[in-house]
Amino acid sequence: MSQTSHGIGGLSYDARKRPWPAEFNVFLALVILVGAFELIGRVFLGDSFLFNTRENVSGLFNEQRLQIIILQVSIVGIIAIGVTQVIICGGIDLSSGSIVGATAMIAMSFAQVATVNGNPNPKAMFINFGWTDLPVIVPLLVAIGCGLIAGLINGFLIAYTRIPPFIATLGMMVTARGIAKWWSKGQPISFPTESFAAIGKGLMPVVIFISLAILFQLILTYTKYGKHCYAIGSNEDAARMSGIKIANHKVLVYAIAGILAAIAAVVLSSKNLTAQAGMGVMYELDAIAMAVIGGVSLSGGRGSIIGTVIGSLIFGVIISGFTFLRLDAYYQEMVKGVIIVGAVVLDQWRQRRRAIGA
C-alpha cells in the first residue's frame, strides 16, 4: 500500500522511481567541479582548493576563497533571479546589464556627499541644487523607479506590440547604455554618502542575494504569480484559454526583472563607491548563463531559483578555480562561453530524451 499510496484510481505508482529534480543534477555538477579543482590543485600545485592549508589561519575550509566565490557572483546573481522568472515565463531579458549601468549612474548622483576632505565634492552632479547628503532612501527609490520604468517599457512592448522579447530587450539594452553614458557625459560619479556605501559593504551583497533568492523561490513555488509564470512559459495558449491575463502578467514579470537589476545596480555602485557608464556590461549574458547552467529551460516552463543559485555558484567556482590554477583571465572567458553552450546543449538533450522516454 505504501508503494501505491500516490496512485489515483488503482494504478500503481512507485514513489521511489520518481525522476530526480533537475536541481539535484546541477548540484552534482557543482560538487564534481569543486572536486576536480581540488584534485588538480592537490596533484599539480600541492595546494587545496576548498580546504584551509595555511597555518596562520584557523578553520577547516579556505573561507577566504569561499567568500570570494559567492561575493563575486552575488551581484550578477541578483539579476539572474529576475532573468530566471523571465525565462521561465517564456521570455528573455537582454537589457539587465544596461539597466544596471543606467540605474547606477542615476541613483549614485542622488547619493553623493557635499564635501570631500573639506572641499566641495568635485563629482557631485546636483550640488548646485543642494541635492547632496540626501537620506539613503532617496537614491534607493530613484534606483527602483529607474528599474521599474525600464522593466515596464520592456513589458509593455512585449505584451502589447507583440514584438519578440529578444528585440524589445535588445532595444532597451542599447538605449539604457546610452542613458548611462549621457547622464554624466561619460564621467564617473563618485563619493557616495556613508549610508549608501553601507548597502554593498563586506558580505552585504551576499546577504541581499540570498534573501532575494529565498523570497523569489517562495514566490515562484507558492503564489499564483509563480504558477502563472510556469503556465505561460509552458503553453501560452493554454494559459490564455484558462483565463490568465497574459499581457498583465508579462508586464509584471519584466517590471520585477527591471527592479532586481536596479537593486543589483545599487549594491554594485555602493560596493565600488562609484558609478561608471560601463558598469554591468555583459551582466545580462552572465545572468542568463547562470540560469541556464542552473537548469532553467530557454524554451520556458522549467527551472527554479534554487537551480539558478547553484548555477551562479558553478560560475563562481569556475572563475575562482581558474585564478587558483593561476590561469589567465582570457581562458576564463573562453571556458565560460563553452560552458554556456554546453548547458544549452545539455538542456536540449534532456528534452529530447524526455520526449522519447515518456
Place this chain on the structure above:
Amino acid sequence: MSDIVLKTENLTKHYGGVHALQEANFELRKGEHVAIMGDNGAGKSTFVRQITGVEQRTSGKIWFDGKEVNFTGPIEAREAGIETVFQNLALADDLDVPSNLFLGREKVLFNLGPFSILDRKAMRKATEAALVRTAVKIPNLSSTIRHMSGGQRQCVAIARTATFASKLIIMDEPTAALGVQETAQVENIIRTLKANGEPLILVSHNMRQVFDLCDRIVVFRRGKIVANLRKQDTDGNDIVAYITGAKTGQAELQAA
C-alpha cells in the same frame, strides 16, 4: 421549456464569402448527450466555436441556461458554465495535475493580488475528488503533464472540464489521437458524466462511439443541420447517408 440548456436559432457564420454555418437551429436538454457528426468542413467545429465564444457569429441567437447570451470570448462562456475540451488540449505541459486542473482559477489561502498564496493542499484534495468522480486514473498527481501518455493528458483535460462545468460540457473529438485503451478510458469518463446527469455535446467521427454514448445525433453537411435523430430511430447506414448527402432528409428533421 425550463429544461432546455442550450438553444440556437438561425445561427449563421460567414468567413468572407464562405458560408461555414447557415441557420443552425439546435436544442439541448438537461442531462442529454448529443453527438455532432459530419464530414470535415461540414461546420461542426464552426458551430462549437460560435457557442463557446471563440468566434463571433454573423447572425442568429443563442440561449444558454434560460437567458439569451452574447459571449465575447471563451472565458466569458466558461464563466457562464460552458466548459470545452479543445482538440489541442489546452494543458500546460510543465505543470502537475492539480495545477492544470485549477489553472486560472487557483484556490487561494491569502489574497495578495497576483502574489496570492496558493492553497496547494485544498487543490490537491479537490483534484483527487474530481478524479474519483470522473473515474480518471492517473498514477501520480505530482508528475507533470509532459510525463503522461496522450490518453492520460486527455483524461486530465476532461477531468478539468467536468470539475468546473456546472451546466454544459463540449468535447471536440476527444479521442481523435488516442489508442484503443485510452479511448475506452475517455469513453468511461463520458459515461460517468452521463450517470451524473451532466449535459454534453460530443463532436466525433467515430460512429460506434456516438451510438454508444449519445442520446441524439445531429448531422451537419455543408454548413447546415441536415438531420436530428434520436439514437433508437436510426442506424449507422442512415447516418452515413446523411453525412455524405445521399439522403437530404428535411422530412425526418421535422419528424424528429
